[in-house]
Amino acid sequence: MQTKMTELLGIEYPIMLAGMAYVAVPKLVAAVSNAGGLGMLNPVIYTPEGAREAIREVRSLTDKPFAVNITLLLPGAxxxxxxxxxxxxxxxxxxxxxxxxxINAAHEYGGKVLGTIVMQRHARRSELDGADFLIVTGHEAAAHGGDISSLVLLPLARTWVNIPIIAAGGFSDGKGLAAALALGAEGISMGTRFMLSQESPTHDDFKQLCLQAAAEDTIYSDRVDGLPGRFLKTKMAEIMSRQTMVSPIKALSEAREISRMLKVPMWKLFFSGLKTRSVTGLARQAVGTGSLETAVEHGDVARGILPVGQVTGIINELPTCKEVIDLTVAEAEKVLEEMVAKLRS
Ligand SMILES: Cc1cc2nc3c(=O)[nH]c(=O)nc-3n(C[C@H](O)[C@H](O)[C@H](O)COP(=O)(O)O)c2cc1C
Structure with a gap:
């Protein structure tokens, strides 16, 4: 299966792993790349030296192309x-x-750059800055999808820019891949689907919760980590989505933990964050990040918070990444053939 995405990124199938904090670690990244997709490392939990080691670890596990995700708003990015x-x-x-x-520095060595967007202003900015592709994230997505759902956002994004787009938010199988291609995308990025795979480091208790969850069992709120985002409807996510104030003691203790983990002094964390966030936004971010670690690494169902997309409602099993990619590609090809046959009959 070839599209502009496979050609420009040098991969076999138009499918990529989304950059998930705590989840998109070298083992999962390499599993997706080795299966013919594009694995993507999220180094947000590492110091710069840790990020370098993780990149080298990916290279020791695969000789295929892979990506690194950078959320510029976050400390250490x-x-x-x-x-x-x-x-x-x-x-x-x-x-x-x-x-x-x-973008300029990556282009100098022949690298490609993808900008993630949820709105027109950011899409235009990325194109003007020289991005090669956009990842366009719909409202269905885990974490920070925007206000518009993929069915409307993808064709809209095609009118905003001339660079190719990759669809994210609500994709988990071949029917979704076929739909994304029909809506003008060159391929798909999947978060929740790969988070629910054999190679994903997510704690099994949370994987089981997601497998049992219905499409309605997510919460979309800006009170969980300070940005509008979608999370599994756990007890803690419900409490946080209702609270207007964040406990300063909890925020401080989580921020201290992040400062220790990233080896960034507290004052620097605070002042660099304040350039883009309010104090409450920073406090929510600190608590949200701490709760994500609690979910992924410790499987604490009472205290953890996990970004999860609405597709959790149609995912019922835990395949390997290779099985996910092979089944998605085979199903997309079958669906596209059936559509043509249906129109001719
Ligand atoms: C467990 C998990 C953690 C995530 N963490 C991040 C993150 O740290 N940064 C980010 O930009 N997106 C994050 N995302 C969102 C994904 O990058 C992606 O936009 C989303 O998963 C796409 O929607 P889908 O889940 O329907 O495939 C996360 C998603 C999940 C499931």
């Missing part, structure tokens, strides 16, 4: 982007910030 550029990572995906300097 710029430093990790510099490491990814120094390591000449084949594909860099950025979001929530100005990335002309990343």
């Amino acid at each position: 710029r430093e990790n982007a510099v490491v990814a550029l120094e390591e000449k990572v084949p594909v860099i995906n950025y979001s929530l910030g100005r990335a002309d300097w990343i």
Whole structure:
């Protein structure tokens, strides 16, 4: 199956792993790349040296192309982007910030850059800055999808820019891939689907919760980590989505933990974050990040919070990444053939 996505990124199938904090770690990244898709590392939990080690670990597990995800709004992101550029990572995906300097530096060594967007202003900015592709994230998505659902957002995005687009938010199988191609995308990015795979490091208790969840069992709120986002409807996510204030003690203790993990002093974390966020937004971000670690690594169902997309309602099993990709491609080809036959009959 060939599209502009496979041609430009040098991969076999037009399917990529979304950049998920705590989840998109070297083992999962390599599993997706080795299966013919594009694996993507999320280095947000690492110091710059940790990010370099993780990139090298991916390279020790696969010789196929892979990407690194950079959420520019978050502490340590710029430093990790510099490491990814120094390591000449084949594909860099950025979001929530100005990335002309990343795009220029990646293009110098032949790297490709994908900008993640949910709205017209950011799409135009990314195209003007020279991004090669856009990842267009619909409302159905886990974490920070925008206000518009994929069915409407994808054709709209095609009118906003001339660069190719990759669909994200609500895709988990071949029917979704066929639909994304029909809506003008060159392929799909999947988060929830790969988070629910054998190679995903997500704690099994949370995987089982997601398998049992219905499409309605997610919450979309800006009170969980300070940005509008979608999360599995756990007890903690429900409490946080209702609370107007964040406990300063909890925020401080989570921020201290992030500061320790990223080896970024507290004052720097606070002042760099304040450039783009309010104090409450920063406090929510600290609590949200801590709760994500609690979910993925410790499987604490009472206290953890996990970004999950509405597709959780149609995912019922835990295949390997290779099975996900092979089944998605085979089903998309079958569906597309059946559509043609249906129109001719
Ligand atoms: C467990 C999990 C963690 C995520 N963490 C991040 C993150 O740290 N940064 C980010 O930009 N997106 C994050 N996302 C969102 C994905 O990048 C992607 O946009 C989303 O999963 C696409 O929707 P889907 O889940 O319907 O495939 C996360 C998603 C999941 C499921």
